[in-house]
Amino acid sequence: MADFDQELDASGLNCPLPILRAKKTLNAMASGQVLHIVATDPGSVKDFDAFAKQTGNELMESKEEGGKFHFLIKKS
């Protein structure tokens, strides 16, 4: 996994909380910084993809590892 500036553990949280928490965390970050999100909600895979497309933040990586979903989002 590439480098990141902040991490958000959204394990155990269900829709729409991972997205809402991610948005809140991104708000406090600077443009160009990268957020690493860990989630267990299987719906989050499509949701983070859609979130990135609609907000203009770049989804750099999306993968499943050890039964958890990992996302890297670069703030636009």
Added chain:
Amino acid sequence: MEPKKLAIIATKGSLDWAYPPFILASTASALGYEVQIFFTFYGLQLLKKDLALEVTPLGNPGMPMPLGMDKWFPVLGLALPGMQAMMTAMMKKKMKDKGVASLEVLRELCQEAEVKLVACQMTVDLFDMEKDNFIDGVEYAGAAAFFEFAGESDICLYI
């Protein structure tokens, strides 16, 4: 660029139906939408400081129940005293176990994201509801005010 707009009319005051307006409103805000929810009739219950919402299996054949009760338990039995409270407690526990946010949390997130919460003044008067029982930050307006926003919206939902 002008943000997209989502207008929602929330008309239902049960625990289960309270979720869609708050989930969609909070998510849309996170995606950059400007959101307004117009609460009318039983939907006004969602604005109370003390959310005492319940879920009922009555008249709701689609509601999954423990032990496959929805298949064999007589419908009349669902009207027994305490049944609604029991179902409500079970639903709340299940939601907590599955990491589904409480309504209080979702509503707070909506307010933080500046979702505009509008109460239907006519229904407030009709049901003799006290504004003191509603959360802070609620606006009071009528149908015409709703259309001012909804007419410009990209998505308009009736829930």
